[in-house]
Amino acid sequence: MTPSPAGRRAAARVATLGPGFAFLTVFLLVPLALVLSYTVFRRGRFGGIVYEPTGENFARLADPLYLDVVLGSVRLAAVTTLLALLLGYPTAYMIARLPGRWKAIALVAVVLPFWTNFLIRTYAWIVLLNSQGPVNSGLEALGLGPVELLYTDGAIVAGLLYAYLPLMILPLYSAIERLDPQLREASANLGARPARTFWSVTLPLSLPGVLTGCVFVFVPSLGNFVIPELLGGGRRIMVGNLIRDQFLKARDWPFGSVLALAVIAVLVLLLFAQAWAGRRAGRNG
Amino acid sequence: MARREPALRGNGWLRLPFWLTYLFLYAPIAVLVVMSFNRNKTPYSWGGFSLDWYGRLAENSSLRTGLVNTLIVALGSTALSTVLGTLLAVGLARHTRSRVLDALSTLPAILPDLVLAIGLLVFYSAIKMTLGLHSVLVAHTVFGMAFVTAVVRARLGHADTSLEEASQDLGATPYTTFIKVTLPTLAPGIVAGALLAFTLSLDEFVIAFFTHAPSQPTLPIVIYSMVRFGVTPEINALATLLLAVSFTVVIVAQRLTKLTEAL
Amino acid sequence: MNTLISIEGVSRRFGDVTALDSVSLDIRQGEFFALLGPSGCGKTTLLRILAGFEEPDAGSVRLDGADLLAVPAHRRPVNLMFQSYALFPHMSVEKNVAYGLEREKLPRQEIRRRVSEVLETVGLAAHARRRPHQLSGGQRQRVALARAIVKRPRLLLLDEPLSALDKKVRAEMQLELKRLQHDVGITFVVVTHDQEEAMSLADRIAVMQGGRVEQIDAPVALYDRPRTPFVADFIGANNLFAGTVSGGGLEVSGLGVLPAPTAGLPEGAQALLAVRPERVRLGQGTLTGTVVDVSFYGGVSHVALSVPGHGGHVLVATQGPARVETGTEIELGWDAADGVVIAADDAAVENGAPV
Ligand SMILES: Nc1ncnc2c1ncn2[C@@H]1O[C@H](COP(=O)(O)OP(=O)(O)O)[C@@H](O)[C@H]1O
Ligand SMILES: [Mg+2]
Numbered sequence: 001m002t003p004s005p006a007g008r009r010a011a012a013r014v015a016t017l018g019p020g021f022a023f024l025t026v027f028l029l030v031p032l033a034l035v036l037s038y039t040v041f042r043r044g045r046f047g048g049i050v051y052e053p054t055g056e057n058f059a060r061l062a063d064p065l066y067l068d069v070v071l072g073s074v075r076l077a078a079v080t081t082l083l084a085l086l087l088g089y090p091t092a093y094m095i096a097r098l099p100g101r102w103k104a105i106a107l108v109a110v111v112l113p114f115w116t117n118f119l120i121r122t123y124a125w126i127v128l129l130n131s132q133g134p135v136n137s138g139l140e141a142l143g144l145g146p147v148e149l150l151y152t153d154g155a156i157v158a159g160l161l162y163a164y165l166p167l168m169i170l171p172l173y174s175a176i177e178r179l180d181p182q183l184r185e186a187s188a189n190l191g192a193r194p195a196r197t198f199w200s201v202t203l204p205l206s207l208p209g210v211l212t213g214c215v216f217v218f219v220p221s222l223g224n225f226v227i228p229e230l231l232g233g234g235r236r237i238m239v240g241n242l243i244r245d246q247f248l249k250a251r252d253w254p255f256g257s258v259l260a261l262a263v264i265a266v267l268v269l270l271l272f273a274q275a276w277a278g279r280r281a282g283r284n285g
Numbered sequence: 286m287a288r289r290e291p292a293l294r295g296n297g298w299l300r301l302p303f304w305l306t307y308l309f310l311y312a313p314i315a316v317l318v319v320m321s322f323n324r325n326k327t328p329y330s331w332g333g334f335s336l337d338w339y340g341r342l343a344e345n346s347s348l349r350t351g352l353v354n355t356l357i358v359a360l361g362s363t364a365l366s367t368v369l370g371t372l373l374a375v376g377l378a379r380h381t382r383s384r385v386l387d388a389l390s391t392l393p394a395i396l397p398d399l400v401l402a403i404g405l406l407v408f409y410s411a412i413k414m415t416l417g418l419h420s421v422l423v424a425h426t427v428f429g430m431a432f433v434t435a436v437v438r439a440r441l442g443h444a445d446t447s448l449e450e451a452s453q454d455l456g457a458t459p460y461t462t463f464i465k466v467t468l469p470t471l472a473p474g475i476v477a478g479a480l481l482a483f484t485l486s487l488d489e490f491v492i493a494f495f496t497h498a499p500s501q502p503t504l505p506i507v508i509y510s511m512v513r514f515g516v517t518p519e520i521n522a523l524a525t526l527l528l529a530v531s532f533t534v535v536i537v538a539q540r541l542t543k544l545t546e547a548l
Numbered sequence: 549m550n551t552l553i554s555i556e557g558v559s560r561r562f563g564d565v566t567a568l569d570s571v572s573l574d575i576r577q578g579e580f581f582a583l584l585g586p587s588g589c590g591k592t593t594l595l596r597i598l599a600g601f602e603e604p605d606a607g608s609v610r611l612d613g614a615d616l617l618a619v620p621a622h623r624r625p626v627n628l629m630f631q632s633y634a635l636f637p638h639m640s641v642e643k644n645v646a647y648g649l650e651r652e653k654l655p656r657q658e659i660r661r662r663v664s665e666v667l668e669t670v671g672l673a674a675h676a677r678r679r680p681h682q683l684s685g686g687q688r689q690r691v692a693l694a695r696a697i698v699k700r701p702r703l704l705l706l707d708e709p710l711s712a713l714d715k716k717v718r719a720e721m722q723l724e725l726k727r728l729q730h731d732v733g734i735t736f737v738v739v740t741h742d743q744e745e746a747m748s749l750a751d752r753i754a755v756m757q758g759g760r761v762e763q764i765d766a767p768v769a770l771y772d773r774p775r776t777p778f779v780a781d782f783i784g785a786n787n788l789f790a791g792t793v794s795g796g797g798l799e800v801s802g803l804g805v806l807p808a809p810t811a812g813l814p815e816g817a818q819a820l821l822a823v824r825p826e827r828v829r830l831g832q833g834t835l836t837g838t839v840v841d842v843s844f845y846g847g848v849s850h851v852a853l854s855v856p857g858h859g860g861h862v863l864v865a866t867q868g869p870a871r872v873e874t875g876t877e878i879e880l881g882w883d884a885a886d887g888v889v890i891a892a893d894d895a896a897v898e899n900g901a902p903v
Contacts, residue, residue, distance in 0.1 A: 012380050017380065019373075035400075091303050108536070111535065116531040119509055123520060162309070166310075223400070263400060445634060451630055453621045455648030
C-alpha cells in the first residue's frame with residue numbers, strides 16, 4: 001500500500017531537515033540559551049554559577065572601567081570599518097568594471113590572503129612593524145625613524161583591517177556588479193557628469209552592500225582578542241579580550257555572558273539596519 | 286555597437302586605492318616569504334639564501350602533532366558538515382517555507398566566532414563532557430555546516446525544480462530522484478561547500494582555543510603559542526609553507542568550481 | 549471514441565488566486581487535445597494535476613474510470629513534456645531518453661533498442677552521445693519529446709512545447725508533432741496560448757479563462773460558433789455589439805436595430821452580437837461609417853471604420869485591394885444569418901453561419 005501524498009511529503013521533510021536541525025538545536029541553540037540564562041545569575045566564589053537571579057552583571061557594564069573598554073573598542077572597530085570602506089569601495093568598483101577574465105583574477109587575489117592562516121597574517125604585521133622591521137628601516141634611511149609602530153592602536157587597526165578587508169570588498173563588489181549598467185548610461189544620457197551619476201545612482205543603489213560590508217568588518221573587529229594582544233601588546237583591551245578573560249581567566253561567566261550578549265545586540269541592530277536599507281533599495285530598484 | 290560609456294571615463298583616480306589595496310594585501314606576505322629564505326638569525330637583515338629554517342621546521346614535533354590533530358578535526362568536521370548541510374539545503378529549498386528555519390541554518394555563519402566559542406564551552410562544561418579533538422570537531426561542524434548549506438542552497442536556487450519533477454514523471458521514486466538527479470546537479474555546489482568547510486576548519490583558531498584539550502592542540506593553537514613569543518625565522522618558513530598550501534588549494538578550487546560565484 | 553481521462557469539478561487555489569475553478573472536461577482516447585487560453589488562466593496547473601505534481605483542492609480525475617489522484621506521480625502512465633524541457637544536463641541524449649525505461653527495470657537490450665528506435669523517429673540518432681547543452685533549441689525539444697514518448701504513456705502532456713522555438717523551427721515542429729501523434733497513437737494534450745497553434749494542431753480545443761473552461765469544441769466550430777463573449781473575442785477577430793433583442797434584430801443604443809439571428813430569444817433579452825470582419829459588406833447596409841484606416845495584406849485588405857455611436861472601430865476584411873480611401877463615408881452591413889448571437893446567460897443561440 002502506498003503512503004498518502006501528505007505522508008510522503010512529511011517523510012521527505014523529516015529526512016532532509018531532521019538531522020541538521022537536531023544538530024543545530026543541541027550544539028547551537030542550547031549553548032546560546034545557556035549563555036543567555038547565565039546573564040541573570042550570580043557567579044560562584046570559585047567560578048561556576050550560583051542560580052540566584054541578579055541584575056548586577058548588567059549593572060557592571062556601566063562601570064567606567066568597562067565602559068572605557070567598550071567605547072575604546074567601538075572606536076577602533078569603527079575606524080577600521082571606515083578605512084575598509086574607503087579602501088574597499090573604489091577597489092570593488094574597479095573590479096566590477098574590469099573585463100571578464102581580469103575580474104575573476106582580481107577577485108581571487110582579494111580572497112587569497114583571506115584563506116591563509118589568520119595568525120600568520122597577524123604575525124606578518126609584527127615582522128613589518130617591529131622596531132627593526134622593514135618599515136622602520138625605511139623610515140630610518142629617510143631620517144624619520146625609528147618610530148614605535150608596534151604595540152599601538154595604529155598597529156591594531158592595521159591588523160584588523162588586514163584581517164577583514166576582503167569581507168568589505170566582496171559584498172560591495174556583488175552589490176555594484178548587480179547594478180544595471182543601463183542605469184548609469186541613462187544617467188549620463190540625461191546629462192549627469194560621472195561624479196553626479198556616482199552620488200545619485202551608483203552609491204544609493206549599492207548601499208545594502210555597503211552596510212553588509214560594514215557589519216562584516218565591524219562585528220568581528222569588536223570581538224577579536226588575538227590582534228589586540230599580539231599587535232597591541234596587551235596595552236589596549238578590547239571587548240573580545242574582556243570576554244575571553246571572563247571565561248578563561250577570571251572565570252566570571254555571568255559577566256562574560258553579558259558582554260557576549262552586548263556583542264550580539266550590536267550585531268542584531270546592525271543586521272536590522274542592513275535589512276531596512278536592503279528593502280529600501282529593493283523598492284527603489 | 287561598442288559605444289564608450291561616458292560614466293566609465295575619468296576613473297583614473299580610482300586606480301590609486303585599487304592598487305593600494307593589493308599592495309596592502311600582498312606586501313606583508315611577500316616580506317614573510319623573503320625572510321623565510323634568510324640565513325641570518327635576526328630576521329631583519331639579509332645574510333644570504335638558505336633553507337635552514339625549513340629543516341628546523343621539519344624537526345619541530347609539536348607542529349607535527351598540531352598538524353595531525355588539525356587534519357583529523359578538519360576531515361571529520363568537513364564530512365559531517367557536508368552530509369548535514371547538503372540535506373538541510375535540499376530540505377530548506379524543497380520541503381519547507383519556514384523563514385525561521387532558514388535563518389537558523391545561517392546563524393552560525395553570522396554569529397561572531399567568540400560567541401559560538403563561549404556558548405560551546407559553557408555547554409560542554411554543563412554536560413560535563415571532557416574536551417578533546419571530538420569537542421573541536423563538533424564545534425567546527427556547527428559553522429562548517431552553515432557554509433555548506435549556504436553554498437548548496439545558492440546552487441539549488443539556480444537549479445530548476447522541473448528536473449526533479451521530470452525524473453518522477455519518468456517513473457523514478459523520490460529516493461532515486463534524489464540520488465540520480467538532485468545530487469549530481471548539486472555536485473559542484475557540494476564540492477565547493479566541502480572545500481570551504483575544510484579550509485575554514487584548517488585555519489580556525491578562536492573556537493578551537495575555547496574547546497580544545499591542552500594535551501591535543503590544533504595547528505593554529507600551536508602557531509599561536511609560537512607567535513606569542515615573538516619573531517623567529519622558523520615561523521617565517523612555516524608561514525611560507527602554509528601560504529603555499531592555501532594558495533594552491535584556493536586556486537585549484539577556483540578552477541574546479543568557480544568558487545567566487547558561490548560566494 | 550471512448551473517454552480516456554475524465555476531469556470533474558477540479559479546483560485549485562493558491563492563496564488568493566483561483567488557478568482552477570471547478571473545471572470539468574473529458575479527453576478521448578487517441579485524440580489531439582489542446583488547452584488554449586491567455587497566460588495565467590490555469591493551463592499549466594491543470595497539466596501538473598494530471599501529471600501528479602499538484603493536487604486539486606476539490607474534484608476528481610479518472611483515467612479509464614479509475615481514480616488517478618490516488619496514484620503518485622512516478623507511477624502514473626502519464627508523461628509531461630516540460631515547458632523548459634527539463635533535460636538532465638549531466639546525462640547524454642541517450643541517457644536522458646533511457647532514464648524512464650531504466651526506472652521500469654526493463655532488460656538492457658530492450659532499453660537500448662527502444663532508445664535507438666525513438667531517436668530514429670525524432671531524427672536524432674546521430675546525436676545520441678551529445679549533452680543537452682550541445683544541442684539547438686529544436687533538437688532539445690525533440691529529445692524532450694523522445695524521452696516522454698519512449699515510455700509509451702497513455703497520455704502525453706505538452707506544456708507550451710513550441711514556445712521556446714523561433715518562428716521557422718516552430719512551423720516545422722508543428723507539422724512534426726502532428727505526424728508523430730498520428731504515428732505513435734498516443735493521446736496528446738497540448739497547452740498553448742497561441743490560438744493559431746491550437747487551431748492547426750488539435751482535434752478539439754478547450755478555451756480557458758480565469759481558471760474556467762469557456763468552451764470545448766473542434767477548431768472550426770469554435771471559430772464559427774463561439775458560445776461566450778470571451779471566446780468570440782479571443783478566437784480570431786470579431787466585431788462585437790451589446791444590446792437587447794428587438795423586432796427580429798438586436799437593438800444597440802446609438803446604432804439602432806442591427807441584423808442578427810435572434811430567433812428563439814424572447815423580446816427584450818440582453819445579448820451580444822458577434823460579426824466576423826469577412827462577413828461585413830461595404831457599400832450598403834444599416835450603418836454608416838467613416839474609413840479611418842486601410843491596410844493591404846496581399847490577399848486581403850483590412851478596413852477600419854469609425855461609426856458614430858459605436859465605441860471601437862468596426863473592422864472589415866475584403867478580398868483583394870480595398871476600393872475605399874481614408875476619410876470616405878460609406879454604408880456597411882451584414883446578413884442577419886452571418887452574425888452570432890450570444891445571450892447574456894452565456895448560451896449561444898441560433899446562428900446562420902455555414903458549418
Ligand atoms: N505554485 C504556485 N503558487 C502560487 N501561485 C501559483 C502557483 N502556480 C500557479 N499559480 C498561479 O495560478 C495562476 C495560473 O497559473 P498557470 O496554471 O501557470 O497559468 P498558465 O499556465 O495558464 O499561464 C496564475 O495566476 C499563477 O500565478
Ligand atoms: Mg504555463
